Structure formats: structure tokens, C-alpha cells
Amino acid sequence: MIYVRNLHKRFDKLEVLRGIDCHIKPKEVVVVIGPSGSGKSTFLRCINLLEMPTDGEIVVDGFNMTDKDTNINKVREEVGMVFQHFNLFPHMTALENVALALEKVRKMPVAQAESVAAEMLDKVGLSDKAGNYPGQLSGGQQQRVAIGRALAMRPKVMLFDEPTSALDPEMVGEVLAVMKELAREGMTMVVVSHEMGFAKEVGDRVLFMDEGIIIEEGTPEEVFGSPKHERTQSFLSKILI
Amino acid sequence: MITFGLIRWDIISDYMPMLVKIGVKTTFELTVVAVSVGTLLGLILSLMRLSHFRLFSLVSKVYIDFFRGTPLLVQILFIHFAVLPTIGSFPNIVSGFVALSLNSGAYIAEIFRAGIQSIDRGQMEAARSLGMSYPQAMRYIIIPQAIKRVLPALGNEFIAMLKDSSLVSVIAVQELAMTGSLVNGRTARPFEAYGPVAIMYLILTMILSQFVAYLERRFGKSDIRA
Ligand SMILES: Nc1ncnc2c1ncn2[C@@H]1O[C@H](COP(=O)(O)OP(=O)(O)OP(=O)(O)O)[C@@H](O)[C@H]1O
Numbered sequence: 001m002i003y004v005r006n007l008h009k010r011f012d013k014l015e016v017l018r019g020i021d022c023h024i025k026p027k028e029v030v031v032v033i034g035p036s037g038s039g040k041s042t043f044l045r046c047i048n049l050l051e052m053p054t055d056g057e058i059v060v061d062g063f064n065m066t067d068k069d070t071n072i073n074k075v076r077e078e079v080g081m082v083f084q085h086f087n088l089f090p091h092m093t094a095l096e097n098v099a100l101a102l103e104k105v106r107k108m109p110v111a112q113a114e115s116v117a118a119e120m121l122d123k124v125g126l127s128d129k130a131g132n133y134p135g136q137l138s139g140g141q142q143q144r145v146a147i148g149r150a151l152a153m154r155p156k157v158m159l160f161d162e163p164t165s166a167l168d169p170e171m172v173g174e175v176l177a178v179m180k181e182l183a184r185e186g187m188t189m190v191v192v193s194h195e196m197g198f199a200k201e202v203g204d205r206v207l208f209m210d211e212g213i214i215i216e217e218g219t220p221e222e223v224f225g226s227p228k229h230e231r232t233q234s235f236l237s238k239i240l241i
Numbered sequence: 242m243i244t245f246g247l248i249r250w251d252i253i254s255d256y257m258p259m260l261v262k263i264g265v266k267t268t269f270e271l272t273v274v275a276v277s278v279g280t281l282l283g284l285i286l287s288l289m290r291l292s293h294f295r296l297f298s299l300v301s302k303v304y305i306d307f308f309r310g311t312p313l314l315v316q317i318l319f320i321h322f323a324v325l326p327t328i329g330s331f332p333n334i335v336s337g338f339v340a341l342s343l344n345s346g347a348y349i350a351e352i353f354r355a356g357i358q359s360i361d362r363g364q365m366e367a368a369r370s371l372g373m374s375y376p377q378a379m380r381y382i383i384i385p386q387a388i389k390r391v392l393p394a395l396g397n398e399f400i401a402m403l404k405d406s407s408l409v410s411v412i413a414v415q416e417l418a419m420t421g422s423l424v425n426g427r428t429a430r431p432f433e434a435y436g437p438v439a440i441m442y443l444i445l446t447m448i449l450s451q452f453v454a455y456l457e458r459r460f461g462k463s464d465i466r467a
Pocket residue numbers: 011014016034035036037038039040041042043
């Protein structure tokens with residue numbers, strides 16, 4: 001589903017990604033962990049070209065993202081992204097947030113877009129908030145709308161960048177529940193998250209990144225239970241306290 | 242000490258029709274044209290200014306620097322006596338429309354640019370990640386939020402434009418201020434001539450403020466908290 005080969009990303013002098021290779025299979029749930037600044041977000045953002053890779057190749061669902069001839073907008077429709085700070089459109093209601101891309105990108109008639117949007121809000125448990133603006137929703141609710149908004153495009157892959165780390169603790173559960181449900185339905189997911197419980201419950205694979213490369217990977221049991229690499233061990237000991 | 246008793250109300254009422262039908266009307270027209278064309282022009286210039294195409298950005302920068310860096314009075318004279326005559330012959334008020342619109346376009350461009358740049362990067366990224374093109378993201382996501390944010394600044398600019406429109410009297414366009422001067426010339430009664438002019442400006446300014454306040458309410462509906 002996603003092939004990443006020798007991915008490099010440099011911001012001026014700073015080399016943030018220093019050769020990432022990985023292959024994410026259909027229906028796989030991959031959890032990415034690693035210290036702050038290790039390049040996790042950059043890696044995720046390269047997958048849908050929010051950051052332009054300096055070198056290397058990314059193929060998503062058969063489309064070579066790094067090829068100049070690929071229609072990036074078209075491929076981005078297939079890759080949903082959920083951000084740490086939700087990034088809902090504040091001037092639109094929850095329903096409008098979800099319906100907008102269906103109308104403007106998928107060119108659906110308004111009525112159809114809104115009915116799909118309503119369906120998506122129902123899926124994330126927020127049918128009763130359809131008419132509310134983001135400013136009127138809690139963080140957890142906003143993040144669920146954001147997930148619904150990405151899902152409405154029927155993406156083949158969903159990318160999550162620390163979807164729960166900006167949330168108050170009592171709201172983490174509701175967002176993770178939606179993500180777990182998605183995983184069970186067979187969505188291919190790449191999740192940057194330090195939510196150990198989530199990784200263990202639905203994660204197929206954990207990648208540990210440090211200083212721009214993947215240091216270690218394995219099943220959640222392997223990486224969390226018996227990390228081979230010393231840096232993985234010290235990182236896990238820090239977040240597990 | 243001036244008392245109301247000394248005011249020649251008859252002069253005021255005699256000249257009131259001229260003041261309103263010519264002066265207020267002309268000033269109103271100048272302002273509406275300058276503000277509308279200026280807003281459209283400003284939006285285009287701000288998008289060019291932020292464009293990754295160097296040429297667009299440079300052209301816009303030069304334009305903005307020129308119109309903000311030279312006095313409006315000079316621009317009016319230059320456009321009226323130098324630029325427009327090379328194209329053809331137009332009524333004086335056309336020079337006024339052109340000069341005020343081009344000038345307000347430059348100021349409004351800077352207002353929009355600041356507004357667009359103040360929108361969180363995540364908004365553009367969210368829009369793009371949904372498959373929207375850059376123009377779509379600008380149109381549906383960034384610009385509506387930017388406009389809402391800059392409405393107060395835009396309102397100030399509109400009011401400034403209303404008042405600055407008096408400068409076109411220099412090319413003999415009979416707007417409100419010039420009408421006052423005409424009355425003063427005929428009657429030699431400055432209080433009766435300029436007093437009503439000031440009040441008319443005040444009324445026009447208040448109408449414009451109300452219009453901006455109405456826009457702020459319309460754009461502000463997403464601010465309602467539960
Ligand atoms: N647009 C940018 N320009 C310059 N440097 C950047 C940019 N984006 C990220 N960086 C730098 O790249 C490095 C990796 O950033 P990245 O956001 O990918 O890390 P991360 O692993 O997601 O960290 P965190 O856990 O804090 O989110 C950091 O040092 C960051 O400062």
C-alpha cells in the first residue's frame with residue numbers, strides 16, 4: 001500500500017530524515033514512536049507530500065508521489081490525515097467541515113455531500129453536533145469531526161499525527177475508540193502516537209524512530225516487551241514512568 | 242463666542258440641496274467605487290504578493306511600494322494630467338475613480354496579506370490533505386477566515402478613503418469638501434459653508450461604520466459559543 005525507499009528530508013542545513021525505508025501493507029496498522037524531534041511528523045507529512053522529500057521515493061497505492069507527473073491532489077484524496085491540533089475549519093459547522101471536500105474535490109451535489117457527511121458524523125458519534133461550529137465543540141469532539149472529515153473522502157490510508165496529545169486526558173478515550181473501530185474495519189493506518197494501550201490493542205507493527213531513521217521495528221509485544229536497541233530501551237523507560 | 246442665534250440658517254437650507262445632490266452624491270460615488278475596486282484589486286495584489294511566482298510577487302511589491310510611498314495628491318495629479326490623457330479624454334471624475342481605486346488597492350493589499358499570513362498553517366495543510374488545490378484552499382478556507390480577521394482594519398481603510406476622497410477637489414471634481422468651498426465663495430459665510438460639510442462627512446462615516454459592523458456580524462456567526 002505504501003512503499004518508502006531511502007527517504008531523505010532536509011530543512012536547509014538540518015537533515016531531519018536520513019534514509020527511511022519501509023513498506024506498509026494493506027489493512028496494516030503501524031504505530032510510529034520516537035523522541036521529540038526525531039522526524040516522526042516529517043515522515044508522515046512526506047507520505048502525502050505536505051513536505052517535499054529531498055531524496056528517495058514514496059509510492060502510495062501504486063502512485064509514485066515523488067514523480068513529477070503524478071497528480072498530487074488526486075493522490076492526496078486517497079490519503080486521509082488527522083493532525084495533532086485537529087485543524088478544523090473554524091468558519092464552518094461540523095457538517096460543512098466534512099462535506100466541503102466532497103463538494104469541491106469529489107464534485108458531489110450539495111445534498112449528496114451533506115448526506116454522506118451526516119453519515120460520517122454518525123460514525124464518529126457526533127450526529128447531534130452537525131450544526132455546531134468547531135469553537136463550540138470539545139477537543140475530543142473536534143478531533144472526531146476531523147477524523148470523520150478525512151474518512152468522508154473514503155481514503156485508502158489514514159495518517160494520524162499524535163491525534164490525542166493535545167487532548168485533556170478524559171477525552172483521549174473517545175478518540176482512540178473511533179480509531180480502534182477504524183482499525184477493526186480494516187483501514188490501513190500509520191499512527192504517530194505514544195498511546196501504548198492503543199498500539200498493543202490494534203497495532204500490527206511498531207516503528208521506533210530516532211534522529212531521522214528507523215532504529216527498530218517489530219510487533220508491539222517485541223518493541224515494548226523486549227526492545228533490542230539500547231536507544232529504544234531508554235526512550236521507553238522515559239515514557240513509561 | 243458663537244451662538245446658534247448668529248447662524249444664518251437660511252444659507253444652510255438654500256445650499257443644502259446642492260450639498261446633498263452634488264457634494265454628498267459625488268463623495269459617496271467616489272468612496273463606493275474606490276472601496277469596491279480597491280478591495281478586489283487588493284485581494285488580487287495580496288495573492289500575487291504571496292505567490293511563489295517571483296514575477297507576480299515582484300510586480301505586486303513594486304505596485305504597493307509605489308502607491309504607499311507617494312502622496313495620494315500627487316497620484317491624483319499624475320493620473321489626471323499625465324497618465325489618462327495619453328489614453329483618451331475622460332471626465333475629471335474618472336481620474337478620481339482611477340486614482341482612489343489604485344491607491345486603496347495598495348493599502349488593502351497589505352491588509353489582506355497580513356490577514357492571510359495570520360491564518361494558521363494547519364488550515365492550508367488540512368485543506369490540501371483533503372485533496373483541495375491551492376486555489377480551492379485559498380478560496381474556501383484561507384480567504385474567508387482572513388477577511389473576517391481583517392474586517393476592522395478594512396473598515397478603517399474605508400473610512401480613510403471616504404475622507405481622502407476630498408483630495409480630488411484638486412482636479413475640480415465637485416465632491417463634498419469642494420461644494421463647501423463653493424458655498425463659502427458665494428456667501429463668505431464659512432460656518433454655514435463648512436459646518437454642514439463636516440456633518441455630512443460624519444454621517445457618511447457613520448453609515449460606513451454600520452456597514453462594516455454588519456459585515457463583522459455576518460462573518461462572525463461562527464464565533465457563537467455554545
Ligand atoms: N518546516 C520546517 N523547517 C525547519 N525545520 C523543521 C521544519 N519542520 C520540522 N523541522 C525540524 O525537523 C525536526 C524534526 O521535526 P518533526 O516535527 O518531524 O519531529 P517529531 O518527531 O514529529 O517531533 P515531536 O514529537 O515533537 O512532534 C525538528 O528538529 C524540527 O525542528
